[in-house]
Amino acid sequence: MKYLLVPFYVYFSVYSWLSIIRILGKDERKIWVLAYFLASAAVLIPTQLIEFRYYTIPFYLLALHSVGNETIGWLLVGVGYIAINAFTMTMFLYRPFCWNHEPGTERFIL
Known part of the structure; x- marks a missing residue:
């Protein structure tokens, strides 16, 4: 029962990342979008806790670079x-x- 929502989580995670890549890809170069994705993944993947402070820097960069x-x-x-x-x-x-x-x-x- 506890794994029932895993497909929804995966779907929304992929949708979120594709939306972010689409938003940034409008005005930023492809290398910048790739660097943003890799840097965000390098910060967020190894965290053992889910805390909002880990998401602030990637979010601010997204907000600043999105048109x-x-x-x-x-x-x-x-x-x-x-x-x-x-x-x-x-x-x-x-x-x-x-x-x-x-x-x-x-x-x-x-």
Whole structure:
């Protein structure tokens, strides 16, 4: 039962990478797209944990090198960043927790 969603994961992974390659291939040279793909794979494949911090540099490079002149799209991305940052700061500042085996108040970031 736990392997039932593997085909969907593979499909969406391939679709995502093909979309990224198509977006970057519009204005970037093929060697740059290949270098982006290899560098992202070199960073993401050996990670033992799935954490968002590993995806930030490839995402920023993708956002900077993709062509997009849609003002609404950029505004939605900006609003999304502001909402995620506000949620993260609220969780960090106002949701501390205590462990039985650790003294003091602990905080974590999502």
